[in-house]
Amino acid sequence: MPDPDIPEIKRASLADDLLEALETPVLILDGNGALLRLNRAGEALTGYTLDEVTGRPIWEFLIADDEIETVRRQFLGCRAGNGPVNNTHFWIARDGRKRLMRCRHTAHRTDAGETGYVLVIATDITDQRVTEEKLTKSRSFLQSIIDASPVAVITINQEGIILSFSRQAEVTFGGKAEDVIGRNINILMPEPDRSRHDGYLGRYLETGEARIIGQARSLNAMRLNGEIFPAVLHVSEFQNGENIFVGFIEDVTDQRAAERQLSETQAQLHHTGRLGAMGEMATTIAHELNQPLTAASSLMGAAQLTLEKNTDERSARAIDLLEDSVSEIRRASDIIRQMRDFVRKRKTAPSLYDINQVVTEASTIALIGAEAEGISVTKNLQPDLPISMIDRIQIQQVVTNLIRNAIDAMTASAERHLTIATGYRDGMIEITVEDTGPGIDGAILPKLFEPFLTTKETGMGIGLSISKSIVDAHQGKLSAINKNTRGCIFTVSLPAGTRNGLSSQ
Ligand SMILES: Nc1ncnc2c1ncn2[C@@H]1O[C@H](COP(=O)(O)OP(=O)(O)O)[C@@H](O)[C@H]1O
Ligand SMILES: [Mg+2]
Known part of the structure; x- marks a missing residue:
């Protein structure tokens, strides 16, 4: 109903003034989509003047080719009286630049019920969309870095509520992000931290005294199934309106x-x-x-x-x-x-072992300090050796003895090189320890494996005899030869086993 206080003529010019004063582009179309009116903001955005485009359907000049169909269908839907229609599409300005527009179409009818005109109020959301895209991109970039992290990454707010939970966190703690986000971080801690954590946070926020932020700390963490495991935790803090804490948690069980x-x-x-x-x-x-x-x-x-x-x-x-x-x-x-x-009476505990691993472990210990004595070491461990049924500790003792003897033998040598090797020959696995010392004294060679035989001032002379009895008990063989050049080679042969036990001997 016309307002009785405002004369008709004034109403027309008021609407006109309003339209032109708006910062928002406004289009008025007839029932066929031909342009009747374009306000000043519309002219500024499209680069067209009203005079230039009056009477032309907008899909002829304003809408991108691949969107004409959709926009026309929506326009017709609006014209048919299906209520206001909102859509988002590109406008192509006069200079060819594209702007992303959110448009609201409203159809206005004549008293006879025909479509008088369609009002299009458009908002330019190009910049907003770019910002959103950038934000999403940088968010997903950050997320992908966090998810690629080999340590668990968890963020919490100042109440201790979990805000994010990385993929590795899911693996480490054994639960899905959606199941823990929103819960208190203390569900991932055993007692006493579990009951105290809220207090830790409160005290920090009150006093600003950091006990854990910025330093790595070893502690116990708890998986969602209640299993407690050793972990190293690193906490950083940042501000995002409120205090956010990021925890990096490494499972150090292995x-x-x-x-x-x-x-x-x-x-x-x-x-x-x-x-x-x-x-x-x-x-x-x-x-x-x-x-x-x-x-x-x-x-x-x-x-x-x-x-x-x-x-x-x-x-x-x-x-x-x-x-x-x-x-x-x-x-x-x-x-x-x-x-x-x-x-x-020490019970032997024979079991199937990978000899290379047994040798590696034994030599790690036996070679402590060897480098300082100027000894270089070569390891030739043959890959894919059959496994062997042995008492691991005893065989390691043999290897350690041989390596220690070799190191002792080379103290006075100019060339100090130790070779530890494994191999497979005639159904036997062989471990050899070779040195560049003076070789075995000819006088003791025939009695080499007898107890209490030593050429060392502080020697006990029992290493080789024990070694021999261990190897004998394994149905193996321990032998030694002097090399033609210098030094000697000790060889331990052990029967190769299969996964089902000892192979035919
Ligand atoms: N790699 C080696 N080179 C030269 N002599 C060796 C070597 N290994 C062992 N021997 C000789 O065998 C002796 C007995 O060795 P072992 O039974 O281990 O007792 P110990 O090391 O206490 O002397 C040594 O004293 C040494 O004379
Ligand atoms: Mg010895």
């Missing part, structure tokens, strides 16, 4: 296990080495002492018999003393035997 295994192996080697040495020594001592002890006890028996012929009190006393002596001697023999049995 690392820790490897470290532990190395030190266990070291300790075990040390222990078996000593036990083996004691065993050999006890055997020899038992053997050496057995004879004199047996002789002593039979001599005492004879003395007793002799004394029994006398009936005086002193002889009776001497017989008692001799009896006590015999039982003391028996006790001594028993102690020696028990000691020998005890050290001998």
